[in-house]
Amino acid sequence: DAGVTQSPTHLIKTRGQHVTLRCSPISGHKSVSWYQQVLGQGPQFIFQYYEKEERGRGNFPDRFSARQFPNYSSELNVNALLLGDSALYLCASSSLPPRQLNTEAFFGQGTRLTVV
Amino acid sequence: GENVEQHPSTLSVQEGDSAVIKCTYSDSASNYFPWYKQELGKGPQLIIDIRSNVGEKKDQRIAVTLNKTAKHFSLHITETQPEDSAVYFCAPMNYGGSQGNLIFGKGTKLSVKP
Numbered sequence A: 001d002a003g004v005t006q007s008p009t010h011l012i013k014t015r016g017q018h019v020t021l022r023c024s025p026i027s028g029h030k031s032v033s034w035y036q037q038v039l040g041q042g043p044q045f046i047f048q049y050y051e052k053e054e055r056g057r058g059n060f061p062d063r064f065s066a067r068q069f070p071n072y073s074s075e076l077n078v079n080a081l082l083l084g085d086s087a088l089y090l091c092a093s094s095s096l097p098p099r100q101l102n103t104e105a106f107f108g109q110g111t112r113l114t115v116v
Numbered sequence B: 001g002e003n004v005e006q007h008p009s010t011l012s013v014q015e016g017d018s019a020v021i022k023c024t025y026s027d028s029a030s031n032y033f034p035w036y037k038q039e040l041g042k043g044p045q046l047i048i049d050i051r052s053n054v055g056e057k058k059d060q061r062i063a064v065t066l067n068k069t070a071k072h073f074s075l076h077i078t079e080t081q082p083e084d085s086a087v088y089f090c091a092p093m094n095y096g097g098s099q100g101n102l103i104f105g106k107g108t109k110l111s112v113k114p
Helices: none
Strands: A005-007 A010-013 A019-024 A031-037 A044-050 A053-057 A064-068 A074-078 A087-094 A111-115 B004-007 B010-014 B019-025 B032-038 B045-051 B056-059 B062-067 B072-077 B086-090 B108-113
Touching (some): A074 A087, B072 B086
Parallel strands (some): A010 A111
Antiparallel strands (some): A019 A074
């Protein structure tokens, strides 16, 4: 079975542009979370979706938005890109709803976004 | 909110030696304590976890110990091998909390010298 897949793997954008990152969870997983990992730091929580509904949001500006589709894939959108948005964006999928024990988060390889 | 600290930030050991990484957290409601391994160019991968009703868990060469009173848990790797070289993250979590998301430490870069 395929793991969590993210596209694209690498991306270069200019300040002020917008970007859309995509994630396909493991088959059968209905929960998708997004994390931002700045170089040399641990991943930081951005959003969590379950059954197409937002179930959690981290401390990120409104320039960041996301959605989940009926097939449970997800998109992360970032508007008005800043240099500080340069990071590895990770998607994780889980089989159970949020806040349930025994639900392991499986991470994709991430999308490396560089803003110049 | 949860404050997570990992020590050390870098660790270099000789192949065959043991490695210990400690994670300190602030939220006494945390009840799930995982360790993730991230290799270069890859996403984090869960290697071991422990629930709050258990003090220690072992899986072959890796183990996790939990001290809820002192609010810290540790990753132990014995008989280290070069393929153990990676960045390790702790991510304590409060299932049932307001967000239910993982809060990662800053990571420990482990280097195992052959």
